[in-house]
Amino acid sequence: MINVFIAFWKSITFVDIIEFLGTFAFAVSGIRMASAKSLDWFGAVVVGFVTATGGGTLRDLLLGLTPFWMLSSVYIWCTIFALFFVILFRKILVRLNNTFLWFDSIGLGLFVVVGTEKALHLDYPFWVVVFMATITGVVGGIIRDTLINEIPAIFKQELYALACIFGVIIYYFLLQLNVGIVLVQIVTAVSVFVIRLIATHYKLGLPTLKNED
16 A cells, blocks of 8 residues: 555656646635635535636647546545635635635646646647647636636736746746756746736736727
């Protein structure tokens, strides 16, 4: 039993850890929004799960891969864990006004790294990598917002998708400097997180399309 656990632990890569943390962060953001809409536990798990896996599912389908969550039950258990995390710390999460923003931004940064890694591993060109990283980061949120009858955040929040694009550029730039891959992954995830927070705080974004009278 111990040998099996050791072998399993050795098989885990840093990208696996990033993907798990990203799943948890996005699941928490989805469940937190579901609770604001007074959904029951099942509805909250569904919203949390699609938030965490929606982008990666579309990415894998486009890349001709089996959706990642179908290869391991860890992602549904991660979502269930996120549900109980929100239940146990509900009062704290409610008092923190920026809870959703923080968890959503953490998930965004981590999933940009995962999307970038998967597309690069299959030797796709830069522009495809940008699309795959952005899809990984934003599609789950689009599905979440649609399910709870909200305008998707990507269409109204500051530099949501652009933060993903900047993240891929940073990743490529650091690779060209021969920076260690783990450090590249960490810096990229943190950069996307920080860009999103700064853009939200200072209301930085693209011009809105206005209807002419």
